Amino acid sequence: xxxRTATTSKTPPPSPAPRRRGGRGRPPVVPDxxxxxxxxxxxxxxxxxxxxxxQLLLMTLPAIGLLAVFHYTPTLGNIIAFQEYNPWDGVxxxxxxxxxxxxxxxxxxxFWSAVGNTLTIAAVxxxxxxxxxxxxxxxxxSVLSPRMRLVLQxxxxxxxxxSWVLVVTLFQQILGGxxxxxxxxxxxxxxxxxxxTDPDAFLFxxxxxxxxxxxxxxxxxxxxxxxxxxxxxxESAAVDGAGRWRRMWHITLPGxxxxxxxxxxxxxxDILNVxxxxxxxxxDAFGSNVSEVLDTFIYHQTLVTGNxxxxxxxxxxxxxxxxxxxxxxxxxxxxMGEHGIYRRA
Amino acid sequence: xxxxxxxxxxxxxxxxxxxxxxxxxTxxxxxxxxxxxxxxxxxxxxxxxxAVNSAGxxxxxxxxxxxxxYADLFGGGVVTRAVLVSLGVTAVGTLVSLVATVLAAxxxxxxxxxxHRPLLFAVLLTFLFAPGMIPLYLLVSDLGMIDxxxxxxxxxxxxxxxxVVMRAFFMNLPQEIGDSARVDGASxxxxxxxxxxxxxxxxxxxxxxxYAVGYWNAFFNAILYxxxxxxxxxxxxxxxxxxxxxxxxxxxxxxxxxxxTASAPNLAIQMAIVVVxxxxxxxxxxxxxxxxxxxxxxxxVKG
Numbered sequence: 001x002x003x004r005t006a007t008t009s010k011t012p013p014p015s016p017a018p019r020r021r022g023g024r025g026r027p028p029v030v031p032d033x034x035x036x037x038x039x040x041x042x043x044x045x046x047x048x049x050x051x052x053x054x055q056l057l058l059m060t061l062p063a064i065g066l067l068a069v070f071h072y073t074p075t076l077g078n079i080i081a082f083q084e085y086n087p088w089d090g091v092x093x094x095x096x097x098x099x100x101x102x103x104x105x106x107x108x109x110x111f112w113s114a115v116g117n118t119l120t121i122a123a124v125x126x127x128x129x130x131x132x133x134x135x136x137x138x139x140x141x142s143v144l145s146p147r148m149r150l151v152l153q154x155x156x157x158x159x160x161x162x163s164w165v166l167v168v169t170l171f172q173q174i175l176g177g178x179x180x181x182x183x184x185x186x187x188x189x190x191x192x193x194x195x196x197t198d199p200d201a202f203l204f205x206x207x208x209x210x211x212x213x214x215x216x217x218x219x220x221x222x223x224x225x226x227x228x229x230x231x232x233x234x235e236s237a238a239v240d241g242a243g244r245w246r247r248m249w250h251i252t253l254p255g256x257x258x259x260x261x262x263x264x265x266x267x268x269x270d271i272l273n274v275x276x277x278x279x280x281x282x283x284d285a286f287g288s289n290v291s292e293v294l295d296t297f298i299y300h301q302t303l304v305t306g307n308x309x310x311x312x313x314x315x316x317x318x319x320x321x322x323x324x325x326x327x328x329x330x331x332x333x334x335x336m337g338e339h340g341i342y343r344r345a
Numbered sequence: 346x347x348x349x350x351x352x353x354x355x356x357x358x359x360x361x362x363x364x365x366x367x368x369x370x371t372x373x374x375x376x377x378x379x380x381x382x383x384x385x386x387x388x389x390x391x392x393x394x395x396a397v398n399s400a401g402x403x404x405x406x407x408x409x410x411x412x413x414x415y416a417d418l419f420g421g422g423v424v425t426r427a428v429l430v431s432l433g434v435t436a437v438g439t440l441v442s443l444v445a446t447v448l449a450a451x452x453x454x455x456x457x458x459x460x461h462r463p464l465l466f467a468v469l470l471t472f473l474f475a476p477g478m479i480p481l482y483l484l485v486s487d488l489g490m491i492d493x494x495x496x497x498x499x500x501x502x503x504x505x506x507x508x509v510v511m512r513a514f515f516m517n518l519p520q521e522i523g524d525s526a527r528v529d530g531a532s533x534x535x536x537x538x539x540x541x542x543x544x545x546x547x548x549x550x551x552x553x554x555x556y557a558v559g560y561w562n563a564f565f566n567a568i569l570y571x572x573x574x575x576x577x578x579x580x581x582x583x584x585x586x587x588x589x590x591x592x593x594x595x596x597x598x599x600x601x602x603x604x605x606t607a608s609a610p611n612l613a614i615q616m617a618i619v620v621v622x623x624x625x626x627x628x629x630x631x632x633x634x635x636x637x638x639x640x641x642x643x644x645x646v647k648g
Binding site for chain 1: 353354356357358360368371372375376378379380381382383385386400401402403405444445446448449451452453455458459460461464467468471473474475476477478479480481482483484486499500501502503505508532533534537558561562563564565568580583584587588590616619622623626627630631634637
């Protein structure tokens with residue numbers, strides 16, 4: 001079934017040896033009943049298992065309940081994409097319109113513009129953001145003093161914990177038309193910077209913001225992979241006369257390869273999720289032509305028109321395409337001998 | 346510089362001076378790019394009016410110190426209230442999230458327990474698709490939670506990734522401890538609180554930090570669900586008065602306490618709001634940092 005191995009491709013955990021759960025004073029339950037095996041049925045009866053495990057079940061209740069209410073229920077709520085929903089009549093009373101909402105969506109040029117912007121941003125992220133944490137991790141890994149490393153890691157991780165409002169505000173204060181650099185330029189008789197409002201600079205600005213915020217945090221997974229590389233390989237390569245660049249090419253990068261491939265594939269499955277807040281916050285400054293992504297489109301679609309079904313249908317299309325992409329990405333991961341986000345049954 | 350390069354393995358050649366210089370410069374430049382904006386913002390928020398005026402904007406060089414901006418902010422106006430809202434939502438939210446996550450992670454961590462597979466599957470399935478913004482909004486609205494602080498907490502209370510990280514950690518603990526306690530008649534609750542949690546402080550701290558930062562930074566939830574300005578959390582105030590530059594000078598905004606006294610320049614007040622949004626995160630996370638790699642990676646690998 002779908003056990004998830006989220007973000008690395010390290011060896012999967014060895015299936016734990018069958019453990020026996022003590023039966024609270026009763027002799028331990030003989031053969032361990034892990035899923036799928038016929039021994040499930042030969043285990044103790046349902047009432048006996050209920051009596052044994054009711055506390056565990058009770059413990060999962062709050063979390064499962066929250067997910068049921070706030071994840072699964074609204075997922076069902078997507079049926080309003082097939083309606084002309086209005087809040088007074090509710091889901092049950094609103095008229096059904098079949099695929100009319102889809103037709104309207106697919107003929108809306110603003111939707112395709114949002115799709116285009118989302119894909120452009122994802123592509124730019126992939127080319128310009130993705131390699132940076134790898135390079136930064138290799139650089140950090142070469143710092144030998146533990147204290148220096150800790151200080152540097154503390155600094156580069158930090159912006160990950162800032163909100164997008166904060167990051168955008170900081171960028172404005174430094175690079176904006178009324179920001180620090182513009183202020184210096186103006187005092188020296190030059191025109192202020194305009195990149196924070198220039199649609200042509202939009203991709204550059206948002207990518208810089210992503211790099212500033214998350215490139216450092218992205219190194220964590222690569223640093224762990226680097227730490228797992230067998231140090232003896234480096235030593236024997238050095239003894240054989242390989243210089244530092246050849247060692248990086250032949251040992252370090254192959255050591256990172258599985259993680260890189262896995263993250264690339266995951267990124268592929270996540271291509272429609274470029275984020276909401278960063279674009280929402282800068283939509284007015286740069287204009288919706290360049291900054292409208294799918295999520296902001298869904299939001300404004302509903303907010304401006306008050307048409308919930310129009311927003312829901314865009315969300316549903318995005319969700320379904322996203323799901324297909326994730327499943328495809330996983331298939332690809334399995335094909336390449338990686339584990340993907342879940343293991344095969 | 347020499348501290349950068351101690352403990353070099355014997356087989357590794359010493360890098361050339363230009364290489365070392367290039368490396369140090371790159372690392373220093375990265376650190377400066379991250380720290381410099383924070384420095385300017387903090388300095389400006391602490392600068393007296395004269396310094397801000399003579400700089401014509403943000404202050405680069407310290408010229409005296411003044412806490413006027415913070416006195417204005419915490420004089421009882423919009424910002425004070427927003428900070429209290431954010432602190433409250435963060436505290437209650439983190440508690441709710443941690444309790445639900447720890448309980449479920451433990452409840453699903455015992456191999457062979459009843460229904461643990463379908464329940465785990467229900468958790469994992471949430472990774473694959475999001476419910477969608479509009480249906481979730483309608484649900485929150487139908488539940489009567491618009492303009493309630495619970496709308497900022499409950500929809501995001503359980504994060505499947507955090508749950509899986511915790512569960513993986515619990516499963517790695519020696520099973521015998523729980524087994525022997527069970528033989529002695531201990532309840533699952535006792536085993537969790539007396540044995541498992543004391544051994545899991547690191548991962549609990551990391552997951553707690555992730556939740557807390559999430560609540561503190563939450564912006565979009567509040568945009569959707571909170572219409573009443575009086576209930577705004579700090580991030581919305583930050584956007585309104587700093588990112589969008591709405592003037593803060595009226596007494597209703599800053600609070601009546603400062604009426605009649607000289608107030609700090611608008612820019613210093615704006616920067617002080619930034620600092621207030623920044624500081625809790627900056628100070629809490631280094632305490633937990635040493636557990637990051639362990640928590641994140643173990644969770645990722647073991648899930």
